[in-house]
Amino acid sequence: MAELERFVRDNMDPLMYGCFFGSLIVLGALELWITRSERAAPRRRRWPANWAMTALNIVVLGALPISGLAAAEIARANGWGLFNQLEVSFAVMLVAGFALRSLVSYGIHVAMHKVPPLWRLHRVHHTDTALDVSTTVRFHPLEFVVSVPVVVATIMAAGISPLVIILYELFDAVMAVFSHANIRLPRGVERVLQWGLVTPDMHRVHHSSAQPETDSNYGATLSVWDRAFGTYVRKADIDLTRMELGLEECRDGRSASFFWLLASPFLRLRRVSQANDENAGTREPVSPVAE
Numbered sequence: 001m002a003e004l005e006r007f008v009r010d011n012m013d014p015l016m017y018g019c020f021f022g023s024l025i026v027l028g029a030l031e032l033w034i035t036r037s038e039r040a041a042p043r044r045r046r047w048p049a050n051w052a053m054t055a056l057n058i059v060v061l062g063a064l065p066i067s068g069l070a071a072a073e074i075a076r077a078n079g080w081g082l083f084n085q086l087e088v089s090f091a092v093m094l095v096a097g098f099a100l101r102s103l104v105s106y107g108i109h110v111a112m113h114k115v116p117p118l119w120r121l122h123r124v125h126h127t128d129t130a131l132d133v134s135t136t137v138r139f140h141p142l143e144f145v146v147s148v149p150v151v152v153a154t155i156m157a158a159g160i161s162p163l164v165i166i167l168y169e170l171f172d173a174v175m176a177v178f179s180h181a182n183i184r185l186p187r188g189v190e191r192v193l194q195w196g197l198v199t200p201d202m203h204r205v206h207h208s209s210a211q212p213e214t215d216s217n218y219g220a221t222l223s224v225w226d227r228a229f230g231t232y233v234r235k236a237d238i239d240l241t242r243m244e245l246g247l248e249e250c251r252d253g254r255s256a257s258f259f260w261l262l263a264s265p266f267l268r269l270r271r272v273s274q275a276n277d278e279n280a281g282t283r284e285p286v287s288p289v290a291e
Protein backbone atom coordinates (compact mmCIF):
# COMPACT_ATOMS: atom_id res chain seq x y z
CA MET A 1 0.00 0.00 0.00
CA ALA A 2 2.92 2.32 0.70
CA GLU A 3 4.09 1.89 -2.90
CA LEU A 4 0.65 2.74 -4.26
CA GLU A 5 0.52 5.79 -2.03
CA ARG A 6 3.97 6.90 -3.20
CA PHE A 7 2.95 6.45 -6.83
CA VAL A 8 -0.29 8.44 -6.60
CA ARG A 9 1.37 11.07 -4.41
CA ASP A 10 4.21 11.54 -6.91
CA ASN A 11 1.78 11.67 -9.83
CA MET A 12 -1.04 13.57 -8.15
CA ASP A 13 -1.24 16.42 -10.66
CA PRO A 14 -1.16 14.29 -13.86
CA LEU A 15 -3.67 11.87 -12.33
CA MET A 16 -6.01 14.67 -11.28
CA TYR A 17 -5.80 16.55 -14.57
CA GLY A 18 -6.08 13.25 -16.44
CA CYS A 19 -9.26 12.29 -14.56
CA PHE A 20 -10.83 15.73 -14.96
CA PHE A 21 -9.92 16.58 -18.54
CA GLY A 22 -10.26 12.95 -19.66
CA SER A 23 -13.80 12.93 -18.24
CA LEU A 24 -14.56 16.24 -19.96
CA ILE A 25 -13.47 14.82 -23.31
CA VAL A 26 -15.17 11.41 -23.00
CA LEU A 27 -18.42 12.66 -21.47
CA GLY A 28 -18.45 15.75 -23.70
CA ALA A 29 -18.30 13.42 -26.70
CA LEU A 30 -21.07 11.24 -25.23
CA GLU A 31 -23.24 14.37 -24.93
CA LEU A 32 -23.26 14.57 -28.71
CA TRP A 33 -24.24 10.93 -29.04
CA ILE A 34 -26.69 10.16 -26.22
CA THR A 35 -28.05 13.64 -25.50
CA ARG A 36 -30.50 13.97 -22.59
CA SER A 37 -31.93 17.35 -23.59
CA GLU A 38 -31.47 19.66 -26.58
CA ARG A 39 -32.14 22.55 -24.21
CA ALA A 40 -28.37 22.59 -23.61
CA ALA A 41 -28.01 23.88 -27.17
CA PRO A 42 -26.96 27.54 -26.70
CA ARG A 43 -23.35 26.62 -26.02
CA ARG A 44 -22.06 29.77 -27.70
CA ARG A 45 -23.93 31.76 -25.08
CA ARG A 46 -23.09 29.66 -22.01
CA TRP A 47 -19.66 28.22 -22.63
CA PRO A 48 -17.44 31.34 -22.48
CA ALA A 49 -18.48 32.11 -18.88
CA ASN A 50 -18.48 28.45 -17.84
CA TRP A 51 -15.00 27.71 -19.12
CA ALA A 52 -13.64 31.06 -17.88
CA MET A 53 -14.98 30.21 -14.41
CA THR A 54 -13.44 26.75 -14.67
CA ALA A 55 -10.02 28.22 -15.52
CA LEU A 56 -10.27 30.75 -12.70
CA ASN A 57 -11.20 28.06 -10.18
CA ILE A 58 -8.28 25.83 -11.20
CA VAL A 59 -5.99 28.78 -10.45
CA VAL A 60 -7.77 29.59 -7.16
CA LEU A 61 -7.70 25.97 -5.94
CA GLY A 62 -3.99 25.79 -6.76
CA ALA A 63 -3.36 29.03 -4.87
CA LEU A 64 -5.16 28.05 -1.66
CA PRO A 65 -2.62 27.60 1.15
CA ILE A 66 -3.86 24.12 2.11
CA SER A 67 -5.53 21.15 0.44
CA GLY A 68 -7.26 18.00 1.61
CA LEU A 69 -4.14 15.99 0.85
CA ALA A 70 -1.89 18.35 2.81
CA ALA A 71 -4.35 18.16 5.73
CA ALA A 72 -4.25 14.36 5.68
CA GLU A 73 -0.44 14.36 5.65
CA ILE A 74 -0.21 16.88 8.51
CA ALA A 75 -2.70 14.85 10.55
CA ARG A 76 -0.76 11.63 10.00
CA ALA A 77 2.60 13.23 10.78
CA ASN A 78 1.23 14.54 14.08
CA GLY A 79 -0.93 11.54 14.96
CA TRP A 80 -4.05 13.73 14.86
CA GLY A 81 -7.54 12.40 14.26
CA LEU A 82 -9.51 9.31 15.09
CA PHE A 83 -8.11 6.97 12.43
CA ASN A 84 -4.53 7.89 13.27
CA GLN A 85 -5.22 6.59 16.78
CA LEU A 86 -6.86 3.36 15.65
CA GLU A 87 -5.37 0.37 13.90
CA VAL A 88 -7.80 -0.20 11.05
CA SER A 89 -7.36 -2.08 7.79
CA PHE A 90 -7.09 -0.18 4.51
CA ALA A 91 -10.52 -1.49 3.44
CA VAL A 92 -12.14 -0.03 6.55
CA MET A 93 -10.28 3.24 6.09
CA LEU A 94 -11.34 3.37 2.43
CA VAL A 95 -15.04 2.83 3.16
CA ALA A 96 -15.10 5.12 6.22
CA GLY A 97 -13.02 7.78 4.46
CA PHE A 98 -15.24 7.85 1.37
CA ALA A 99 -18.38 7.89 3.51
CA LEU A 100 -17.15 10.73 5.70
CA ARG A 101 -15.64 12.79 2.89
CA SER A 102 -18.83 12.52 0.82
CA LEU A 103 -20.93 13.37 3.89
CA VAL A 104 -18.94 16.59 4.34
CA SER A 105 -19.58 17.53 0.70
CA TYR A 106 -23.28 16.79 1.21
CA GLY A 107 -23.41 18.93 4.37
CA ILE A 108 -21.58 21.84 2.76
CA HIS A 109 -23.92 21.69 -0.23
CA VAL A 110 -27.02 21.75 1.99
CA ALA A 111 -25.57 24.74 3.85
CA MET A 112 -24.90 26.49 0.53
CA HIS A 113 -28.62 26.27 -0.21
CA LYS A 114 -30.00 27.01 3.26
CA VAL A 115 -27.74 29.81 4.57
CA PRO A 116 -28.56 33.03 2.64
CA PRO A 117 -25.01 34.46 2.38
CA LEU A 118 -23.76 31.07 1.15
CA TRP A 119 -26.63 30.80 -1.34
CA ARG A 120 -25.45 34.10 -2.86
CA LEU A 121 -22.19 32.32 -3.71
CA HIS A 122 -23.68 28.98 -4.73
CA ARG A 123 -26.45 30.42 -6.94
CA VAL A 124 -23.74 31.22 -9.51
CA HIS A 125 -23.63 27.47 -10.18
CA HIS A 126 -27.42 27.29 -10.47
CA THR A 127 -27.83 30.26 -12.82
CA ASP A 128 -26.72 28.13 -15.75
CA THR A 129 -29.86 27.77 -17.85
CA ALA A 130 -28.83 24.38 -19.16
CA LEU A 131 -26.63 21.55 -17.97
CA ASP A 132 -23.62 19.91 -19.56
CA VAL A 133 -19.99 19.16 -18.74
CA SER A 134 -19.13 22.88 -18.90
CA THR A 135 -21.33 23.46 -15.82
CA THR A 136 -19.12 21.19 -13.67
CA VAL A 137 -16.81 23.89 -12.25
CA ARG A 138 -19.05 26.91 -12.82
CA PHE A 139 -18.70 27.99 -9.20
CA HIS A 140 -17.93 31.33 -7.66
CA PRO A 141 -14.30 31.08 -6.45
CA LEU A 142 -15.28 32.26 -2.97
CA GLU A 143 -17.32 29.06 -2.60
CA PHE A 144 -14.04 27.12 -2.42
CA VAL A 145 -12.62 29.62 0.06
CA VAL A 146 -15.58 28.72 2.30
CA SER A 147 -15.71 24.97 1.69
CA VAL A 148 -12.03 23.95 1.67
CA PRO A 149 -11.38 24.90 5.36
CA VAL A 150 -14.39 22.76 6.40
CA VAL A 151 -13.05 19.81 4.39
CA VAL A 152 -9.55 20.31 5.81
CA ALA A 153 -10.83 20.45 9.40
CA THR A 154 -12.86 17.27 8.91
CA ILE A 155 -9.95 15.36 7.40
CA MET A 156 -7.71 16.39 10.28
CA ALA A 157 -10.31 15.56 12.94
CA ALA A 158 -10.98 12.16 11.41
CA GLY A 159 -7.38 11.39 10.48
CA ILE A 160 -8.29 10.05 7.04
CA SER A 161 -5.20 8.64 5.30
CA PRO A 162 -3.57 10.62 2.45
CA LEU A 163 -4.04 7.71 0.03
CA VAL A 164 -7.79 7.55 0.71
CA ILE A 165 -8.07 11.32 0.27
CA ILE A 166 -6.21 11.15 -3.05
CA LEU A 167 -8.44 8.31 -4.27
CA TYR A 168 -11.55 10.22 -3.21
CA GLU A 169 -10.45 13.42 -4.93
CA LEU A 170 -9.78 11.53 -8.18
CA PHE A 171 -13.17 9.81 -7.86
CA ASP A 172 -14.78 13.18 -7.14
CA ALA A 173 -13.19 14.76 -10.25
CA VAL A 174 -14.72 12.08 -12.48
CA MET A 175 -18.09 12.08 -10.69
CA ALA A 176 -18.41 15.87 -10.84
CA VAL A 177 -18.16 15.82 -14.64
CA PHE A 178 -20.31 12.68 -14.92
CA SER A 179 -23.16 14.06 -12.79
CA HIS A 180 -23.36 17.29 -14.84
CA ALA A 181 -23.15 15.59 -18.23
CA ASN A 182 -26.10 16.09 -20.56
CA ILE A 183 -26.33 12.38 -21.30
CA ARG A 184 -29.13 9.88 -21.24
CA LEU A 185 -28.02 6.50 -19.96
CA PRO A 186 -30.19 3.41 -20.49
CA ARG A 187 -32.88 3.37 -17.79
CA GLY A 188 -31.65 0.14 -16.25
CA VAL A 189 -28.10 1.47 -15.99
CA GLU A 190 -29.32 4.73 -14.43
CA ARG A 191 -31.42 2.87 -11.91
CA VAL A 192 -28.63 0.51 -10.85
CA LEU A 193 -26.03 3.28 -10.63
CA GLN A 194 -28.36 5.49 -8.56
CA TRP A 195 -28.29 2.95 -5.77
CA GLY A 196 -24.74 3.99 -5.04
CA LEU A 197 -23.75 6.96 -7.17
CA VAL A 198 -24.96 10.43 -8.11
CA THR A 199 -25.91 10.02 -11.76
CA PRO A 200 -26.65 12.63 -14.47
CA ASP A 201 -30.42 12.14 -14.08
CA MET A 202 -30.20 12.42 -10.30
CA HIS A 203 -28.16 15.62 -10.34
CA ARG A 204 -30.26 17.10 -13.14
CA VAL A 205 -33.20 17.26 -10.70
CA HIS A 206 -31.02 19.39 -8.40
CA HIS A 207 -30.62 21.96 -11.19
CA SER A 208 -34.39 22.23 -11.72
CA SER A 209 -36.03 25.67 -11.70
CA ALA A 210 -38.63 24.34 -9.25
CA GLN A 211 -37.24 25.04 -5.79
CA PRO A 212 -38.53 21.86 -4.08
CA GLU A 213 -36.45 19.98 -6.64
CA THR A 214 -33.46 22.31 -6.29
CA ASP A 215 -33.62 21.49 -2.58
CA SER A 216 -33.03 17.80 -3.26
CA ASN A 217 -30.26 15.48 -4.47
CA TYR A 218 -27.44 17.37 -2.77
CA GLY A 219 -24.94 14.52 -3.04
CA ALA A 220 -21.79 15.07 -5.09
CA THR A 221 -20.52 11.52 -5.47
CA LEU A 222 -22.47 8.95 -3.43
CA SER A 223 -26.27 8.88 -3.36
CA VAL A 224 -26.38 7.33 0.11
CA TRP A 225 -26.68 10.60 2.04
CA ASP A 226 -29.68 11.84 0.05
CA ARG A 227 -31.37 8.52 0.73
CA ALA A 228 -30.42 8.63 4.41
CA PHE A 229 -31.60 12.20 4.98
CA GLY A 230 -34.74 12.07 2.83
CA THR A 231 -33.56 14.47 0.12
CA TYR A 232 -33.47 11.88 -2.67
CA VAL A 233 -35.83 12.67 -5.56
CA ARG A 234 -36.28 10.75 -8.81
CA LYS A 235 -38.18 12.09 -11.82
CA ALA A 236 -39.77 10.39 -14.78
CA ASP A 237 -37.81 10.16 -18.00
CA ILE A 238 -40.03 12.56 -19.96
CA ASP A 239 -39.88 15.19 -17.19
CA LEU A 240 -36.09 15.00 -17.08
CA THR A 241 -35.90 15.76 -20.78
CA ARG A 242 -38.39 18.65 -20.72
CA MET A 243 -37.74 20.22 -17.33
CA GLU A 244 -36.58 23.81 -17.07
CA LEU A 245 -33.16 24.40 -15.52
CA GLY A 246 -31.59 27.42 -13.88
CA LEU A 247 -33.08 30.16 -11.72
CA GLU A 248 -36.16 32.14 -12.67
CA GLU A 249 -34.65 35.29 -11.16
CA CYS A 250 -31.74 35.21 -13.59
CA ARG A 251 -32.66 33.92 -17.00
CA ASP A 252 -31.35 36.73 -19.20
CA GLY A 253 -27.88 37.60 -20.55
CA ARG A 254 -26.49 38.17 -17.06
CA SER A 255 -26.34 34.43 -16.43
CA ALA A 256 -23.84 34.18 -19.30
CA SER A 257 -21.68 37.13 -18.23
CA PHE A 258 -18.46 36.08 -16.49
CA PHE A 259 -17.99 39.44 -14.79
CA TRP A 260 -21.62 39.72 -13.72
CA LEU A 261 -21.39 36.24 -12.19
CA LEU A 262 -18.28 37.24 -10.24
CA ALA A 263 -20.10 40.32 -8.88
CA SER A 264 -23.46 38.60 -8.38
CA PRO A 265 -22.97 37.44 -4.73
CA PHE A 266 -22.88 41.12 -3.80
CA LEU A 267 -26.07 41.95 -5.74
CA ARG A 268 -29.60 41.39 -4.48
CA LEU A 269 -31.75 38.97 -6.44
CA ARG A 270 -35.17 38.02 -5.18
CA ARG A 271 -35.67 34.28 -5.30
CA VAL A 272 -38.46 33.29 -7.66
CA SER A 273 -39.45 29.66 -7.54
CA GLN A 274 -41.16 28.02 -10.45
CA ALA A 275 -44.18 25.97 -9.39
CA ASN A 276 -43.39 22.31 -9.07
CA ASP A 277 -46.20 21.06 -11.28
CA GLU A 278 -46.89 19.06 -14.38
CA ASN A 279 -46.26 22.05 -16.66
CA ALA A 280 -42.87 22.85 -15.18
CA GLY A 281 -41.03 21.81 -18.29
CA THR A 282 -43.22 23.58 -20.80
CA ARG A 283 -43.83 27.00 -19.30
CA GLU A 284 -42.29 29.98 -21.05
CA PRO A 285 -39.49 31.61 -19.07
CA VAL A 286 -40.63 34.60 -17.03
CA SER A 287 -38.85 37.92 -16.93
CA PRO A 288 -36.00 38.12 -14.44
CA VAL A 289 -36.78 40.03 -11.28
CA ALA A 290 -34.02 41.98 -9.60
CA GLU A 291 -34.28 44.22 -6.57
Ligand SMILES: [Zn+2]
Binding pocket: 109, 113, 122, 125, 126, 206
Ligand atom coordinates in the same frame (compact mmCIF):
# COMPACT_ATOMS: atom_id res chain seq x y z
ZN1 LIG B 1 -26.70 23.22 -5.44
